[in-house]
Amino acid sequence: MSRFDNIRFILVGTTHPGNIGAAARAMKTMGLSNLHLVEPLHYPSAEATARASGADDVLAKAVVHKDLVSAIEGCNKVFGMSARLRHLPVPVVDPRQAVEQIQQYPDDTNVAILFGREHSGLTNDELDRCQHLINVPANPDYSSLNLAAAVQVLAYEFKMSFDPTIVVGRVGEEREVIEAKDLEHLYQHFEQSLTAIGFLDPQQPKNLMRRLRRLFNRADLDRNEVQILHGILRAAENGRGES
Numbered sequence: 001m002s003r004f005d006n007i008r009f010i011l012v013g014t015t016h017p018g019n020i021g022a023a024a025r026a027m028k029t030m031g032l033s034n035l036h037l038v039e040p041l042h043y044p045s046a047e048a049t050a051r052a053s054g055a056d057d058v059l060a061k062a063v064v065h066k067d068l069v070s071a072i073e074g075c076n077k078v079f080g081m082s083a084r085l086r087h088l089p090v091p092v093v094d095p096r097q098a099v100e101q102i103q104q105y106p107d108d109t110n111v112a113i114l115f116g117r118e119h120s121g122l123t124n125d126e127l128d129r130c131q132h133l134i135n136v137p138a139n140p141d142y143s144s145l146n147l148a149a150a151v152q153v154l155a156y157e158f159k160m161s162f163d164p165t166i167v168v169g170r171v172g173e174e175r176e177v178i179e180a181k182d183l184e185h186l187y188q189h190f191e192q193s194l195t196a197i198g199f200l201d202p203q204q205p206k207n208l209m210r211r212l213r214r215l216f217n218r219a220d221l222d223r224n225e226v227q228i229l230h231g232i233l234r235a236a237e238n239g240r241g242e243s
Contacts, residue, residue, distance in 0.1 A: 002031070003162060006110050007102070009151060010036045010071050012126060013117040017042040021051030021059065022148030023115075028055035030155035031163065035062040036112075038071045068114075068126055075112040077105065080122050080130035081154065083144045090133045098134045099157040113154060118147050176223040186226055187213060193233040 009027060014020050020043060024035055035058055037043060043064065052059050065071040072078055079098055080090075093101065102111050114130060116122035127133065136145060136153055145153070191209055194200035200208055219225075 003107055004032050004158065005034060006108065007032060007158060008034045008036055008072075008075060008110065008112045009155075010038060010068075010112055010114050011040070011147070011151075012038040012068060012071075012114055012122060013040070014043075014147065015041045015118055016147075017045030017048040018051040019118060019147045020045070020062075021048035021053075021055070023151040024048075024052045024055040024058040024062070026148050026152035027155050028058050030152075030159040032155050032158060033058045033061070035059070036071050037062055037064045038068050039066065040064065068129065072112045072114075072129065075110045077102070077109060077132075078112045078114065078130045079132045079134050080114040080116075080127050081134045081136075081150055082116065082121055082127065083135070083138070090127065090130060092133045092135055094137055095134055095154050095157045096161075098132065099154070099161045101132075102158075103161050115147060115150060178221060178223050178226055182223070182226055183216065183221070186216070186221075186229060189230055189233050193237050196237050 009023070009032065011020060011023060014037065017040070020037065020040060027033060027035060042048075044059075048059060049056060063071075079102075102109075105111070113134070114122055114126065116126070122130075134154070136143075136150065138145065187209065190212055191200065194208070195202055221229075
């Protein structure tokens with residue numbers, strides 16, 4: 001079971017179904033999937049599915065509630081997202097502080113994050129049910145985020161706090177690491193080929209080979225890339241006499 005299973009994103013009174021789909025997509029990209037909806041104006045919706053762009057599984061298991069009370073049932077902590085800071089006795093934190101705080105809770109703590117309506121946010125009655133208010137630091141002259149954007153900001157903070165791993169590699173390609181001897185072979189081939197085509201004068205080499213070493217040491221070459229360079233060098237040697 002993922003720790004994220006206990007993190008419940010609740011969209012309250014969403015009027016545009018496309019925002020529901022976009023929110024689902026934002027959640028899935030960060031590894032979250034526990035989506036709840038309170039009285040959405042249009043749902044299910046083909047537009048929501050289209051905007052989800054592959055996050056159909058998040059939409060498929062989204063739970064629709066008739067009111068906020070049922071949506072937060074079973075939750076131990078409730079946070080409310082709001083662009084407007086009201087004069088309420090509720091602690092205000094930014095998204096990063098909120099997630100850092102949530103990370104300190106026991107693993108079995110059920111947490112609800114409330115997101116309000118596109119044009120009016122959460123009502124005061126809804127905010128009364130929150131123990132903490134989350135406010136995204138933004139341009140004070142234009143501080144209202146799109147609903148899906150607000151979901152993405154918070155989902156990103158969860159990802160970075162709970163699982164900041166970056167998978168290094170290329171899509172559809174396995175990188176095969178090389179050994180030091182493979183690089184030495186490549187450098188010897190460079191020296192041989194550059195001499196053969198007249199680019200390197202072995203009597204006055206200066207720092208050319210040293211600079212090439214520095215260049216390719218920074219490049220973190222894999223085996224496929226080394227083979228490509230060997231192929232280029234062979235082609236250069238074979239064509240050195242052509243006009």
